[in-house]
Amino acid sequence: MAVACAVTATAVLLPLTARDDGGHSAPVRQSVARAVPAKADTCKDPEASLRPSAADGPTVARIKQRGKLIAGVDQNSFRWGYRNPATSTLENPATSNLEGFDIDLVRAIAEDILGDPNAVIYRAIPTNQRIEALQKDKVDIVVRTMTINCKRIEQVAFSTAYFQAGQQVLAPKASKITGYDSSLRGKKICTAKGSTAYDALKAKSFGALFDGDRYTVPNQLDCLVRLQLGLADAVVTDNALAAGQAAQDPAVELKGRPFTTEYYGVATKLGNDDLVRRVNKVLDGYRASGAWMRAYQKWLATDLPRISAPPAPKYRDN
Structure with a gap:
C-alpha cells in the first residue's frame, strides 16, 4: 500500500480539519440489476432517494462559487479509495494519487458540477467520522463505501445506490x-x-x-x-x-457467504436536496453511459467477478 497521496493544482488530499481555498473550514448503455432492500433494515426502502435534477440549488451554487468539490473519501481501501505510489509525480515524489472505484465516481460528480474532474479537495475520513464530517460541513459529499440503512438516513441524505455489497x-x-x-x-x-x-x-x-x-x-x-x-x-x-x-x-x-445485503450511496448533509438530486442525475448518466461498468471492470472485476450491472435506482414519490 502507498504511504502518501498526490497533490496537484486542482485535486488535493487534506486532513479532515483542513481548510478550503477560501480559508474557511470546509467543510455504452448497461442493463441494471434489481435492488433489494437491506435485510437488516425495518424501514421501507431506505435506498429510495430524491428524483434526479440538473437544477442549481443553494448547495450546488456554493460549490460552484468555491470552485472545488470537497469530498470525504478513504485513502487505504484497495480498489476503492487508496494511494498509489506508482503514480507519484516528479514534482512531489513523496506523494501519490488517490485511485479507485469511489474516486472515479467523485471525479464524475466534480466534472458534472464544475466542468473539471480534477476540481476536488479530497479529505481522508475515518469510518466513524463520515456522518460527523457531513453534519459539521467539513465535506460536501462522502463517497466511501458507505452503506445506506434506516439509522443513517435519519442522520444524512443519500443518493441512489451505486453498488451492492454484503x-x-x-x-x-x-x-x-x-x-x-x-x-x-x-x-x-x-x-x-x-x-x-x-x-x-x-x-x-x-x-x-x-x-x-x-x-x-x-x-x-x-x-x-x-x-x-x-x-x-x-x-x-x-x-x-x-x-x-x-x-x-x-x-x-x-x-462462508455474505450474511447481509447492503447498498452503497453517496452521502451528503440532510437538507441538501439539490445536491442529492444532482448526484442522482450524475449516477443516472454514469449507469447509462457505461461508465459504471468500465469502472467496475478496471477496479473490481478481478476481486469481485460476475457482477453484470449496477443496482437499479429507486426513487421516492416526493
Whole structure:
C-alpha cells in the first residue's frame, strides 16, 4: 500500500480539519440489476432517494462559487479509495494519487458540477467520522463505501445506490473459521468503528470477542494489519472491502457467504436536496453511459467477478 497521496493544482488530499481555498473550514448503455432492500433494515426502502435534477440549488451554487468539490473519501481501501505510489509525480515524489472505484465516481460528480474532474479537495475520513464530517460541513459529499440503512438516513441524505455489497468474514486460509457462524466463538474479531459490520456483531456475535479498542479500529485496513500480526483471528467487513484485502494478502480469504445485503450511496448533509438530486442525475448518466461498468471492470472485476450491472435506482414519490 502507498504511504502518501498526490497533490496537484486542482485535486488535493487534506486532513479532515483542513481548510478550503477560501480559508474557511470546509467543510455504452448497461442493463441494471434489481435492488433489494437491506435485510437488516425495518424501514421501507431506505435506498429510495430524491428524483434526479440538473437544477442549481443553494448547495450546488456554493460549490460552484468555491470552485472545488470537497469530498470525504478513504485513502487505504484497495480498489476503492487508496494511494498509489506508482503514480507519484516528479514534482512531489513523496506523494501519490488517490485511485479507485469511489474516486472515479467523485471525479464524475466534480466534472458534472464544475466542468473539471480534477476540481476536488479530497479529505481522508475515518469510518466513524463520515456522518460527523457531513453534519459539521467539513465535506460536501462522502463517497466511501458507505452503506445506506434506516439509522443513517435519519442522520444524512443519500443518493441512489451505486453498488451492492454484503457483510462477510475474512480470515487466514489455514483458519478453522468457516464464516459468520459458531466457528467465531472465542475468536478475536476485528472491525471498524462506526461500520455496519460492528453493528452486525453487536446484534449477533456467536460468542466472538469484538468490542473495545483491542478489536475495533478507525479504518478497515487496520484490521488486515492486525490479522497479519496475529492480533486478530478474523475480520468482519463488507465483502467488497474484504476482497480488496484478500487481493493484497494471498494468505487470507473470504469465509462462508455474505450474511447481509447492503447498498452503497453517496452521502451528503440532510437538507441538501439539490445536491442529492444532482448526484442522482450524475449516477443516472454514469449507469447509462457505461461508465459504471468500465469502472467496475478496471477496479473490481478481478476481486469481485460476475457482477453484470449496477443496482437499479429507486426513487421516492416526493
